[in-house]
Amino acid sequence: MPGSLENITEIIKGCIKNDQRYQRVIYEQYRGFALKIAFRYIYTYDKATDVVNDSFVKIFNHFNSFRLGSEEENEKILIGWLKKIIINTAIDYLRKKQMLPEIGGIPERAFEITDSYYNADQVALYNDLMILVKQLPPTNRVVFNLYVIDGYSHAEIADLVNINIGTSKSHLSRARAALQMGIKKMEQTNYARFR
Amino acid sequence: MPDLDNHMDDLFRKAADNYRPAAGKSDWDKISPLINTTEATVLPQNKKSNIVKKIAPLLLLLFLAATGYILNNFINTKNKNAFSAGNSIPAVKKTLAILNNIKPEKGAQGNTAVVATNSINNNTTSLKVTNAGIAGEIVTKNNSTIIRTAPKQTMNISVVSVGDEEATGVNKNEKNIFENNKDQTLTSQPGDAQISMQDSSIVSENNLITESKKIVSDTNTTTKNTPKKEVNHPSKQKRFYLGVTAGPEFSGVRRLEQQPGYEAGLITGYQLNQKLAVETGVLFSKKNYTCNGKYFNPDKLIASMPSGMQILSLSGNCSVFEVPLKLNYNILNNRTAIVFLSAGLSSYLLLSESNSYKTLLNGSINDMTGSYKNTKFYPAATADISIGFEKKLQKGNKLRLEPYLQLPLNGIGVGAMKVTSAGVHASFILFSNK
Numbered sequence: 001m002p003g004s005l006e007n008i009t010e011i012i013k014g015c016i017k018n019d020q021r022y023q024r025v026i027y028e029q030y031r032g033f034a035l036k037i038a039f040r041y042i043y044t045y046d047k048a049t050d051v052v053n054d055s056f057v058k059i060f061n062h063f064n065s066f067r068l069g070s071e072e073e074n075e076k077i078l079i080g081w082l083k084k085i086i087i088n089t090a091i092d093y094l095r096k097k098q099m100l101p102e103i104g105g106i107p108e109r110a111f112e113i114t115d116s117y118y119n120a121d122q123v124a125l126y127n128d129l130m131i132l133v134k135q136l137p138p139t140n141r142v143v144f145n146l147y148v149i150d151g152y153s154h155a156e157i158a159d160l161v162n163i164n165i166g167t168s169k170s171h172l173s174r175a176r177a178a179l180q181m182g183i184k185k186m187e188q189t190n191y192a193r194f195r
Numbered sequence: 196m197p198d199l200d201n202h203m204d205d206l207f208r209k210a211a212d213n214y215r216p217a218a219g220k221s222d223w224d225k226i227s228p229l230i231n232t233t234e235a236t237v238l239p240q241n242k243k244s245n246i247v248k249k250i251a252p253l254l255l256l257l258f259l260a261a262t263g264y265i266l267n268n269f270i271n272t273k274n275k276n277a278f279s280a281g282n283s284i285p286a287v288k289k290t291l292a293i294l295n296n297i298k299p300e301k302g303a304q305g306n307t308a309v310v311a312t313n314s315i316n317n318n319t320t321s322l323k324v325t326n327a328g329i330a331g332e333i334v335t336k337n338n339s340t341i342i343r344t345a346p347k348q349t350m351n352i353s354v355v356s357v358g359d360e361e362a363t364g365v366n367k368n369e370k371n372i373f374e375n376n377k378d379q380t381l382t383s384q385p386g387d388a389q390i391s392m393q394d395s396s397i398v399s400e401n402n403l404i405t406e407s408k409k410i411v412s413d414t415n416t417t418t419k420n421t422p423k424k425e426v427n428h429p430s431k432q433k434r435f436y437l438g439v440t441a442g443p444e445f446s447g448v449r450r451l452e453q454q455p456g457y458e459a460g461l462i463t464g465y466q467l468n469q470k471l472a473v474e475t476g477v478l479f480s481k482k483n484y485t486c487n488g489k490y491f492n493p494d495k496l497i498a499s500m501p502s503g504m505q506i507l508s509l510s511g512n513c514s515v516f517e518v519p520l521k522l523n524y525n526i527l528n529n530r531t532a533i534v535f536l537s538a539g540l541s542s543y544l545l546l547s548e549s550n551s552y553k554t555l556l557n558g559s560i561n562d563m564t565g566s567y568k569n570t571k572f573y574p575a576a577t578a579d580i581s582i583g584f585e586k587k588l589q590k591g592n593k594l595r596l597e598p599y600l601q602l603p604l605n606g607i608g609v610g611a612m613k614v615t616s617a618g619v620h621a622s623f624i625l626f627s628n629k
Binding site for chain 2: 020023024027032039040045049056057109111122145176180183
């Protein structure tokens with residue numbers, strides 16, 4: 001989650017007026033946040049950044065549809081709005097690719113070097129867990145992300161991904177099973193301390 | 196794995212919040228052109244606008260040069276027309292007929308020459324002339340012409356007019372004048388010589404009507420040269436002037452930037468008296484500057500800067516229209532040159548600004564650029580002082596060199612920077628005949 005901005009309401013108003021100074025602030029402040037979302041859905045880093053960029057273009061071109069709330073709520077509303085657009089853009093991208101499984105590994109450069117963090121091991125663990133999610137088949141990955149992490153209901157997922165509710169549940173259970181398998185493998189190799 | 200099974204969803208939620216994909220570089224430059232904007236403010240400059248910006252100063256200078264050339268030609272043509280047969284102003288025609296055909300009397304030494312044209316308008320024309328070394332003045336007012344000389348001096352003048360349509364009219368007028376002379380109705384001003392006609396004849400020659408007259412001032416007086424005393428009519432002095440100016444300019448905050456900008460434009464002024472003139476104008480100025488970050492007020496940029504970012508330094512340029520208002524005081528004024536001191540204020544209309552910032556964020560130094568197109572007016576932005584050197588040319592025109600210094604009174608631009616400027620104006624000044 002990006003750090004809060006002092007004048008988020010003013011920045012949002014600037015974006016509504018299409019002022020690029022404010023648009024850039026939003027982009028710079030939230031692109032890391034956006035990448036974290038997109039990279040959960042999109043397998044390759046480069047494609048994920050493309051989805052992020054496409055998302056921001058959509059966001060800025062449709063900022064006039066943003067509805068301001070109270071001063072305290074505006075950042076939460078903005079984050080929720082950004083998240084929704086990023087997820088939709090990511091799913092659109094996967095749908096264009098017909099939810100075909102990706103090939104190739106995920107390079108280490110796709111993640112930040114963690115040596116400098118005091119909780120480097122923990123971050124490495126989180127990165128590996130996300131790699132497990134990314135290695136799921138695209139539809140399982142989308143359903144797992146939407147349901148478990150992003151809090152969508154199966155009805156919403158069915159509507160969004162254009163599948164049945166039952167199919168959504170099925171994908172979720174397969175995703176969970178695959179992840180449990182993956183975690184077991186991780187546990188056996190590197191992460192005995194994980195429990 | 197019972198604990199893992201129970202808390203797997205929470206674990207992945209935590210992982211989703213805390214995993215760290217590489218931040219990568221900003222793609223703002225890539226996406227910003229795709230955004231529908233009404234105010235393009237932080238955009239990379241494209242090649243087209245760069246080319247336009249590069250040739251704009253050249254175009255401006257060409258425009259100014261052309262303007263100066265046209266103005267000069269216009270004024271010269273106007274003066275010339277005042278003495279040509281086609282001029283429709285009766286008083287000028289009459290003077291023309293006399294002036295164009297003044298010839299030295301036989302045996303007299305020296306040539307007839309126009310010394311100065313004091314004024315020309317619809318009713319009155321005044322020309323200072325010398326003939327055979329004698330100074331005089333021909334004044335044509337309404338339907339009468341007076342030749343003035345110093346007391347006890349004689350000026351002999353032959354008048355020949357061309358017989359085309361316009362000149363015929365002139366001839367008639369001339370004839371009327373001289374007939375008036377015959378009738379002794381031509382008035383003589385106090386101190387002027389009495390004019391009388393000694394000879395009159397009309398000769399036709401090659402379709403030209405030639406009228407030859409000899410006019411002698413103050414009958415029976417002797418011709419004796421006396422020092423010429425020019426009559427200066429205050430009401431007929433040239434007071435308004437217009438000029439084109441251009442020159443290099445060095446600007447900066449606290450210290451002047453080595454890379455020069457430039458300034459060019461039009462100036463106009465009014466000569467209050469022999470010593471004082473008030474002057475204004477419109478000048479386009481391109482100012483290059485560098486600035487330590489502490490002299491840059493980031494208040495207007497806070498909203499567009501990441502939290503914690505500090506501006507270390509910046510270099511940039513801005514385009515402004517300057518409107519100076521100043522008073523010139525002549526400290527030296529001789530026949531060929533003028534030296535003056537000048538002081539005044541300049542107001543700025545800021546057109547655009549482009550800055551390159553060196554910033555510090557989270558311990559790393561980064562370069563950022565910002566372009567701002569918001570037009571803003573800054574009244575009395577600078578106090579100006581200068582010293583000017585003017586070389587007098589013909590017809591009252593002047594060439595001027597004017598080193599100047601502009602001290603900031605108010606900050607300008609997005610960072611409210613107090614920009615000092617210094618440079619030299621090279622100007623061509625045209626004086627109006629009115």
